[in-house]
Amino acid sequence: MITDRTAPAESVTLTAEVENLVDSAEPDAVFRDTRECGGGLLLLGLLLISPPTPRPKTDAR
Amino acid sequence: MIADAATGVALALRGEGDPYALSRTLRQGDALALAAIRVLGADALAPYALGHRAGPGGEDESVVREALAAYPPGVAASDVSVWSYRGLIEASHAFLNGGADGWPRPPEAGAGWIGTDPWPRLSHRASQLAALALPGLAPGLAEALAARTDDLSRGFVRAVRRQDWLQAAGLGRWLARLPEVPPTLGLDGGLAFVRQMSGGDARVALHVVAARRFHGRGW
Amino acid sequence: MTGGRGDPALLDRLVGDGLGWLDGARASFRLPPDVTTDADPNTTLKPLGELAELTELTRTAHPRREIRERADALFAFAWQETGEGELFAELIRGEPRATYPVELYGIFAQAGLRHAAVEELLVTTTGLRGWRVAREDHTRTLGVLNAERRIGLPRHAAADAEFAHTGLGLLPEPWTLDRKAAYGVTHDVFHLTDWGRARRRLPAAHAGYLRLWLPAWLECWLEEQLWDLVGELLAVTACLPDAPYDAAAWQRLAAAQTSDGAVPETGTATRSADPAETFLACYHSTLVTVFAGTLARIAATEAADGPAAAGRPPFESEAAP
Numbered sequence A: 001m002i003t004d005r006t007a008p009a010e011s012v013t014l015t016a017e018v019e020n021l022v023d024s025a026e027p028d029a030v031f032r033d034t035r036e037c038g039g040g041l042l043l044l045g046l047l048l049i050s051p052p053t054p055r056p057k058t059d060a061r
Numbered sequence B: 001m002i003a004d005a006a007t008g009v010a011l012a013l014r015g016e017g018d019p020y021a022l023s024r025t026l027r028q029g030d031a032l033a034l035a036a037i038r039v040l041g042a043d044a045l046a047p048y049a050l051g052h053r054a055g056p057g058g059e060d061e062s063v064v065r066e067a068l069a070a071y072p073p074g075v076a077a078s079d080v081s082v083w084s085y086r087g088l089i090e091a092s093h094a095f096l097n098g099g100a101d102g103w104p105r106p107p108e109a110g111a112g113w114i115g116t117d118p119w120p121r122l123s124h125r126a127s128q129l130a131a132l133a134l135p136g137l138a139p140g141l142a143e144a145l146a147a148r149t150d151d152l153s154r155g156f157v158r159a160v161r162r163q164d165w166l167q168a169a170g171l172g173r174w175l176a177r178l179p180e181v182p183p184t185l186g187l188d189g190g191l192a193f194v195r196q197m198s199g200g201d202a203r204v205a206l207h208v209v210a211a212r213r214f215h216g217r218g219w
Numbered sequence C: 001m002t003g004g005r006g007d008p009a010l011l012d013r014l015v016g017d018g019l020g021w022l023d024g025a026r027a028s029f030r031l032p033p034d035v036t037t038d039a040d041p042n043t044t045l046k047p048l049g050e051l052a053e054l055t056e057l058t059r060t061a062h063p064r065r066e067i068r069e070r071a072d073a074l075f076a077f078a079w080q081e082t083g084e085g086e087l088f089a090e091l092i093r094g095e096p097r098a099t100y101p102v103e104l105y106g107i108f109a110q111a112g113l114r115h116a117a118v119e120e121l122l123v124t125t126t127g128l129r130g131w132r133v134a135r136e137d138h139t140r141t142l143g144v145l146n147a148e149r150r151i152g153l154p155r156h157a158a159a160d161a162e163f164a165h166t167g168l169g170l171l172p173e174p175w176t177l178d179r180k181a182a183y184g185v186t187h188d189v190f191h192l193t194d195w196g197r198a199r200r201r202l203p204a205a206h207a208g209y210l211r212l213w214l215p216a217w218l219e220c221w222l223e224e225q226l227w228d229l230v231g232e233l234l235a236v237t238a239c240l241p242d243a244p245y246d247a248a249a250w251q252r253l254a255a256a257q258t259s260d261g262a263v264p265e266t267g268t269a270t271r272s273a274d275p276a277e278t279f280l281a282c283y284h285s286t287l288v289t290v291f292a293g294t295l296a297r298i299a300a301t302e303a304a305d306g307p308a309a310a311g312r313p314p315f316e317s318e319a320a321p
Helices: A007-022 A039-047 B002-013 B031-050 B059-070 B077-094 B112-116 B119-128 B141-145 B149-161 B163-178 B187-197 B200-217 C007-025 C043-063 C065-081 C086-094 C099-110 C116-125 C137-151 C161-162 C177-191 C202-225 C228-236 C247-256 C275-305
Strands: none
Touching: A007 B077, A007 B187, B002 B031, B002 B149, B002 B200, B031 B059, B031 B077, B031 B200, B059 B077, B112 B119, B112 B141, B119 B149, B119 B163, B119 C177, B141 B149, B149 B163, B149 B187, B149 C202, B163 B187, B163 B200, B187 B200, B187 C086, C007 C043, C007 C065, C007 C247, C007 C275, C043 C065, C043 C099, C043 C275, C086 C099, C086 C116, C099 C116, C099 C137, C137 C161, C137 C177, C177 C202, C177 C228, C202 C228, C202 C247, C228 C247
8 A cells, every 4th residue: 555645546546456466365266077978878778777876975966 | 467477477487588687578667567566576586586697786676676666565465465575575685686785674574374374265375475485585484384285285276176276376386395295286287287277377377387497396 | 173072062963953854854765666666766765775874873873872762763764664675675686787776785784684585686696797897986886895795795896906996096186076076085985984884994095195185175165065075075084093173164064954954965955845855955965964973973982082982893893704
């Protein structure tokens, strides 16, 4: 924060921006998970023979 | 402007392009150029850490002096801001051959957080000070962070999961300097991964190339 | 994360309230008449199997008697729903290649609840060369191997070799985990340690790996508010030697539990008017919370009194027939 009160407004803004860039807030998280692809048809084939076996967990959605 | 400056530094660290001169990378007398130097901190002078120092009294010295004068941390400045400012002063002493005379006195920077911050917050702060991971700078900070190597490694994991590539790169760079990074972290692959996933972010690339150039980590 | 006693009062409230909700949800756990033919096993057999798997530890090993008794009643209900094992005979006759009837039967067999016709069928179906054909993933195979051990069948493959290929066995870079891989890691631990009963089976290198990286994963999925995965990661944490206790994580999980004891799978509970929908959105996370709370409570008791106090017979039993 500059202390020179006579500084032009533009400079004050720039100073604040610099502080923000030097110490910035964490960006919001982006979460990506693997999509299942490629095995779909095969899985469907197996389903006809036997139902999907239950798993003691929740599959990734 | 910051991205351009970061790109210039990264190129120089890779040994590409003309011999580095900060004053050539940035237009002198431009308020934004000075701001970019303040934001990059010690990294503005990183190429000089490779061995070829800039001579005293040159244009680089004057532009850094201007940046230090233009953007001193104010009374309400955060610890990170003060540390970063200190880093630029330290780098000037170390790499500009200008000696310690006539530079601003390094302000005292709060260090309590290094011991007390929960690891996610510690990691975020440390990542923003990654320029201080340059060899020889901030030995006290490096030592205090070394005591929390596992926590910074966890921060790297979290940052990658959140796709916060800049934070991940900064932490990876610190971890490259620290002596006992857990082998199961996979730091070398992690640095390469972060650089490639970031899609060419200039500041990410700078951290990764610095980790490689100064500490031999990553590919 | 700190080692030590944890917060028994918080853990007991979580487990007790969870059991209360599960008890009130018995109707939703009941199997439909077409369970062996047309019904979707993922909404019928899977919930009932989880009810049995995840209450069994609580009924035998929770330090508090009243909690053991409530879990025992739910476990007995699950066995009744299988027609005291008759269901598994039917399932195996219908799908002799399927692993899930074996995995589910193993839960009851371990508790001493057996069915003669099922035992006879299994000797044949699991003795075939075809039973040894590689399954879709190594984690699941570990589960089958554990079921074989529980039932007393010869194991069709070497558990150590199988474990070496899993998402935990390989000690992957911890930052590569996505949601599915994280579920894989938790289940590698559950199958390998017989759901926390034989925690010493976890090799030291893998325990060290988990101790180092679990806090990072927990933080990630706490932020995503994926409560079932948070519960599973806390359960794995409680399986570590000298188990750490992450007080903040437990408090956040406790805050996600609604006043009736249900824990939503994700985010904050949005109650549907349709009880079936609410059941499917909550039963899994609630069961996981009961299970994790039990493991953490056992770890806390051990920290306070030494392993002898909580190390009741099912623990560390290596008895492999």
